[in-house]
Amino acid sequence: MDGLPQTMELEQAPASREAVWQRTLKAPIDCVGVGVHSGARVQMTIHPAGPDSGIVFHRTDLDRTLPARFDNVVDTRLCTVLGVPGDPTLRVGTVEHLMAALAAKGIDNALVTLDGPEVPILDGSAAPILFLLDCAGAVEQAVPRRGIEILQPVRVSDGAAFAELRPNRFGPCGLGMAMSIDFAAAAIGRQAYELQLSEASFRHELAGARTFAMAEEVEQLRAMGLARGGSLDNALVVEGARVLNPGGLRMEGEFVRHKLLDAVGDLALAGQPLHGRFVAHRSGHALNNKLLRALFADRSAWRPLPAPPALAAA
Ligand SMILES: [Zn+2]
Known part of the structure; x- marks a missing residue:
């Protein structure tokens, strides 16, 4: 573990947990963009949704619905793809950046409609x-937010890469995260970053970090008919020690932050x-999903977060 990040332990127990209500959007909002892999032009609308509905995707072109859950992930090779095994039509690709923004904003419930196969890469x-x-x-919904407390370490690995969830010493107080990466390309090399996840930390430290690819990979993907919507406008492209994007990086450690x-x-x-x-080294979509599957397969490793005392007594 030498040189790998360890998430910060809080130095003291957090103040008693207050009631936190579920949230949804105040109004629908939409955008149009291309899917980075399909190249398809997609219109996406994010709608408010009722308490306990979670995040749900709806393909308006197919009139089919897919809940945003780890056990609906069918492909993790280039991005995280939701779908139904054996049904190649019903797919929603590249959900990860949208899911991250919704989680960081504390949006528990939303219906995301798309008229194509992929969330726009923007x-x-x-x-x-x-x-x-x-x-x-955002609006609060007068139903307590649920949560999942990690009780025992769960770890998955693939060679030197690993991803792990561990308990918080002081009980349920959010998610600490640490990641390290190690790339042969000199423009990236070894990078490590850690933070306590909150709307503010996500907004200021992670949200602006762009996806990235190696120049030689981009050529291969194009030859395979993938990355059709990819360009220097929506991805960092690295060739050895050089970042090919004319504006360079937006921030130090943009790669590990992404x-x-x-x-x-x-x-x-x-x-x-x-x-x-969450502690990880060289983890990507595949290991992240494998980690959730391992967590939920071990009923002793987690528990649903009990309601805060004020709510339980109410
Ligand atoms: Zn990404």
């Missing part, structure tokens, strides 16, 4: 989605906020 980060959600506004952004979105597919610590 600028490759979560910042434009956060802006949309800010414009829509990996954390992806993890926020992938872990949001738990369906409820996680309370614990």
Whole structure:
């Protein structure tokens, strides 16, 4: 574990947990953009939804619905894709940046309608989605927010890469996150980053970090008919020690910050906020999803968060 990040332990127990209500959007909001892999032009509208409905996708072109849950993930090779095994038509790709922004904004319930197979990539980060959600506004729903408390460590790995969820020493007090990456390309190299997830930390430290690819991979993907909507406008492209985007990086550590952004979105597919610590090295969509599957397969490793005492007594 030398040199790998360890999420910060809170130095003292947090103040007693207050009632936190579920939230949805105040009004619908929409946008149009291209899917980075399909190249398809997609219109997306994010609508308010009732308490306990969670985040649900609806393909208006197919009139089919898919709940945003880890056990509906069918592909993780390039992005996180929701679908139904054996039904290649019903797919919703690249959900991770949208899921991350919704989770960070504390939006528990929303219906996301799409007229195509993929969430628009926009600028490759979560910042434009956060802006949309800010414009829509949020309302509380008078039903307590649920949550999942990690009780025992759960770890998945693939060679040197791993992802782990651990309990918080002081009980349910949100999600601490730490990620490290190690790329041969000198423009990236070794990077590590950690934070306690909140709307503010997500907004200021992760939301603007863009997705990235190696120049040689982009060529391969194009040859396979993928990354059709990809461009220097929606992804960082790296060639050895060089970042090919004319404007360069937006921030120091943009690469590892984007990996954390992806993890926020992938872990949001738990369906409820996680309370614990996420520690990962070179983890991507596949390991993040494998981690949630391992967590929920081990009933002793987690429990539903009990209602705060004030609510339980009410
Ligand atoms: Zn991403």
